[in-house]
Amino acid sequence: xxxxxxxxxxxxxxxxxxxxxxxxxxxxxxxxxxxxxxxxxxxxxxxxxxxxxxxxxxxxxxxxxxxxxxxxxxxxxxxxxxxxxxxxxxxxxxxxxxxxxxxxxxxxxxxxxxxxxxxxxxxxxxxxxxxxxxxxxxxxxxxxxxxxxxxxxxxxxxxxxxxxxxxxxxxxxxxxxxxxxxxxxxxxxxxxxxxxxxxxxxxxxxxxxxxxxxxxxxxxxxxxxxxxxxxxxxxxxxxxxxxxxxxxxxxxxxxxxxxxxxxxxxxxxxxxxxxxxxxxxxxxxxxxxxxxxxxxxxxxxxxxxxxxxxxxxxxxxxxxxxxxxxxxxxxxxxxxxxxxxxxxxxxxxxxxxxxxxxxxxxxxxxxxxxxxxxxxxxxxxxxxxxxxxxxxxxxxxxxxxxxxxxxxxxxxxxxxxxxxxxxxxxxxxxxxxxxxxxxxxxxxxxxxxxxxxxxxxxxxxxxxxxxxxxxxxxxxxxxxxxxxxxxxxxxxxxxxxxxxxxxxxxxxxxxxxxxxxxxxxxxxxxx
Amino acid sequence: xxxxxxxxxxxxxxxxxxxxxxxxxxxxxxxxxxxxxxxxxxxxxxxxxxxxxxxxxxxxxxxxxxxxxxxxxxxxxxxxxxxxxxxxxxxxxxxxxxxxxxxxxxxxxxxxxxxxxxxxxxx
Numbered sequence: 317x318x319x320x321x322x323x324x325x326x327x328x329x330x331x332x333x334x335x336x337x338x339x340x341x342x343x344x345x346x347x348x349x350x351x352x353x354x355x356x357x358x359x360x361x362x363x364x365x366x367x368x369x370x371x372x373x374x375x376x377x378x379x380x381x382x383x384x385x386x387x388x389x390x391x392x393x394x395x396x397x398x399x400x401x402x403x404x405x406x407x408x409x410x411x412x413x414x415x416x417x418x419x420x421x422x423x424x425x426x427x428x429x430x431x432x433x434x435x436x437x438x439x440x441x442x443x444x445x446x447x448x449x450x451x452x453x454x455x456x457x458x459x460x461x462x463x464x465x466x467x468x469x470x471x472x473x474x475x476x477x478x479x480x481x482x483x484x485x486x487x488x489x490x491x492x493x494x495x496x497x498x499x500x501x502x503x504x505x506x507x508x509x510x511x512x513x514x515x516x517x518x519x520x521x522x523x524x525x526x527x528x529x530x531x532x533x534x535x536x537x538x539x540x541x542x543x544x545x546x547x548x549x550x551x552x553x554x555x556x557x558x559x560x561x562x563x564x565x566x567x568x569x570x571x572x573x574x575x576x577x578x579x580x581x582x583x584x585x586x587x588x589x590x591x592x593x594x595x596x597x598x599x600x601x602x603x604x605x606x607x608x609x610x611x612x613x614x615x616x617x618x619x620x621x622x623x624x625x626x627x628x629x630x631x632x633x634x635x636x637x638x639x640x641x642x643x644x645x646x647x648x649x650x651x652x653x654x655x656x657x658x659x660x661x662x663x664x665x666x667x668x669x670x671x672x673x674x675x676x677x678x679x680x681x682x683x684x685x686x687x688x689x690x691x692x693x694x695x696x697x698x699x700x701x702x703x704x705x706x707x708x709x710x711x712x713x714x715x716x717x718x719x720x721x722x723x724x725x726x727x728x729x730x731x732x733x734x735x736x737x738x739x740x741x742x743x744x745x746x747x748x749x750x751x752x753x754x755x756x757x758x759x760x761x762x763x764x765x766x767x768x769x770x771x772x773x774x775x776x777x778x779x780x781x782x783x784x785x786x787x788x789x790x791x792x793x794x795x796x797x798x799x800x801x802x803x804x805x806x807x808x809x810x811x812x813x814x815x816x817x818x819x820x821x822x823x824x825x826x827x828x829x830x831x832x833x834x835x836x837x838x839x840x841x842x843x
Numbered sequence: 844x845x846x847x848x849x850x851x852x853x854x855x856x857x858x859x860x861x862x863x864x865x866x867x868x869x870x871x872x873x874x875x876x877x878x879x880x881x882x883x884x885x886x887x888x889x890x891x892x893x894x895x896x897x898x899x900x901x902x903x904x905x906x907x908x909x910x911x912x913x914x915x916x917x918x919x920x921x922x923x924x925x926x927x928x929x930x931x932x933x934x935x936x937x938x939x940x941x942x943x944x945x946x947x948x949x950x951x952x953x954x955x956x957x958x959x960x961x962x963x964x965x966x
Contacts, residue, residue, distance in 0.1 A: 454933040460848065461927040462935065467851045468921035497918045498925025501939040513937075515925075529940055536938040549934055565934070573942060590961050597954050599941050603929060604951065625944035626954065633957055 321434060328437035330376035331444070331557060337666045338369035338560035344658060345567065352651075356631070357574035361655050362567040363544055366551050368659035369561050372666040444557065451556040455549070462505055469494035469513060482518060482526035491537050499602045502529050504536045507546045512537070517602055525595035528580060528588065535576040544568065570628050577632055578641045589636045596629060706778075708752035709802055710839040711786065711822055712809070716742040717840065718819055721832040728816050737830040738785070738823035739840060743809040745790050745818045751800040752837060753778050760792045762812075770821075771813025774806055781827040788813050788821055849876055850890055851920060853883070858913040862899060862906035 345365060349355050472493045477483045483493075491504070492511045502514050512533050518526055536542065548565045555561045581589055635641060719740035724732065755778035764773035764787065772789040790810025800806055811818040824833045834840040846854065856871040857863060863871070869883040876882075887907060890896045896907045928935065929945060946954070 458928075458931050458933040458935050461924055461931060462937065463848045464851065464924035465921065465928050467848050467855070468917050468924055470917075496921050496925065498921040498928075500925045500929055501941040503937040503939040505937040507936065532940055533938070541938050542936075545938055546936060549936055552934055569938075569942070572938060576938075590958075593961065594958055596941065597951070597958055600946050600951055600954065603941065603945055604948065625942055626946045626950035628942055628944075629946065629954055630957065633954070637962065 321437075324434070324437035324441050326377055327444070328440045330373045331440065333376040333666050334369050334373035334555055335558050335560060337372040337662055338365070338555075338558050338564060340662055341365040341368060341659065342560045342563055344662075345564075348655075356567070357571050357578065357635070358652075359541075359544055359568055359571040359575060360652060362564055362571050363547065364656060364659055366548060366561055366564045366568065368663050369558065369564070370551055370555065372663045373555065375663060376666065447556050448554070451553045455553060465496060465498060465500065466494060466505065466511065466513065468498070469496040480519070480526075481523035482514070482530040484523065484527055486527075486530060486534065490534065501599055501603060502533050504533050504542055507542055510537060510542045515602070521595060521598065522591065524588065524591050525598070528584075528592045529595055529599070531580045532576050535579040536572065539572075539575065539579070541572045541576070544572065570631070573628070574632060574635055577635060581636065581641055593633050593636050596632065600629065705826075705836050706753060706780075706782075707838065708836040709750070710837050711750050711752050711784075712741055712743055712747060712820060713750070715839045718742050720840075721834065729814070731814075738787075738821050739833050741809075741820040741822070743818060743820045745808070745810045747809045747820070748805045749774070749786055749789065749807045749809055749820065751776060751802055751804045751806050752784060753802045755779065755784075755800055757794045757796050757798045757800060757806070758783060760794055760796050769814040771810065771815070772807070776800060776806075783825040784833075785823045785825070786820060787823075788815050788819065846890075846895060846920065849886055850895060852876060853886060853890065854895065854909050854911060854913075854916065857896065857907060857909040861908045862901060864904050864906050868907065 342365070345355065345361065355361055472480065472495055476495075477486075477493060490512070492509070494511055494513045495516055496513055497516050499517055500513070500515050502512070502518065504510050504512055512530075514530070514533075518529065521529070545568075548568050552562060552565050577592070581592060717739060719728075719736055721736055721739055724734055724736050727734070755776040757774060758777040759773065759775040762768070762772050764770040764775075764785075770787040772792050773785060773787050774789065774792055774794065775783055775785045777783050786807070786809075788810055789807045789812060791808040793805060793807045794800060809818065809820040815821075822833065823830050824836060825831070852872050852875055853868055856868055859871075865884050865887055866880070868887065869880045872883065873880075887896060891898055891907075895909070895911055897910045899906055899908070
């Protein structure tokens, strides 16, 4: 449950980061564009900015990123995991309640994440899933319509192409060409095997214009624009919630058109430019007939998009009128490097300057601690006259107490001490032994305190003067000096040493004094 | 009535050569659609109900012919799909000459004016 919550929080945080990074980059690009209009036609710049936004999302989501952050963590206190599955009667609230009683000081120390934040992140995850589903469905619908359009189109073979005015002087290597009766724009469709779809009405245009339009689409193909476009589509779908990223994608698509315009006209006479501009406008005019009644019926939903489209075409016409087609404002390699560095800086800043949400498992207080807050602790508890103990999980997945800590009602063997300094848990030979808390293996031996009566023994040092000992094991899976984490399997229980049957004997020591393990492990307190 | 893309595939197959049995149709579209012959039969049944194809018996075999005219149907469908593609709100996986958004009458008039004002002679 804790990992789901931390995932939800990380996801919310990554989403916000992604939006902020994309917005910052968009603003930077808008600023650059005002002084350096040529940036509009650099597709690499726009794709790089989109990739940076996506990268910032991934970095924020990566758990390793938390270590690099500069801002203080927002910490969320939680009890150490208890084998709740095995003890359905132990509701989480009980554990939390017990924790409050014992570990007031620890709870006070961390800043818990507010409930509303958890609710918000959970809600956001659901919302994201729904939005993604919607986006994918929309993409599927668009693809289906496109497939329908392609299915209705007639493939043009070599002979048909030879008779098409638009392919005069076209290169030998070309994608497949289809012709459609629909008044659509010429387009390059598909990813792996792209096809060039031309409307039949194109044949009605001036032959020079036809050639320019075909050359434009072939330029997309030669420049591998369809790869860039699909990458952009993928990012737009995954980050559907990010309006700035959508704007960057629009910038990318526009850059591709500007780039192809320049590519086509760079090697043609200046007079061709007006023809080209006229072809662009004529094509737009034909497209208007697609919509019955022109713009009248659909004014509302298309008003916003339409004005943007007109602005884009106006900018393309503007570029055509520049003597150098905007070529002299092209970014030099140095400019691209600078923009790349800018993206890296923004990602870096986004990663470093965000608070890390960290689940904080209460750790054992350091006795007589060096840390100042530890000292405050000690003082706090000294005033209460009782030291704080951490919360541990049970060393076995299923807990059944054979013999509790304390005076023994019955002597199991004649040599056994009348006071039981540990807990005996029922365990068949081979039951997995789990570390109850993080620590370092202090001993892993067959001769504990030089004696064989304990059988195979593991001792873990948990810090803060706390040690735990496990006896009569069948197998020891860790060596002295190994670091173990809570819940890690460290061996198997057994029947070694002096016993009357297979079981786990375990003890907890604080500052050399054995204490009742029940005080740390809630599961042992259960009836 | 708009046929699905798969229905169109079956129709195009019949326009090339007809009449054809369900098995022959399946043989022709199997590669393109990548589905089982029961899917082809099911689609044919649906198309029969919609009146897109007709069924006869020839030499004891059920055969199908297209009930729709090729040129008319393709033109109508192309227009319909074209309209959907051009009006699609979703981002499309295509590079379009004019960009993937439409302009309205007024904007078009402005652009035409821009053309009229194109600097004569050299640019």
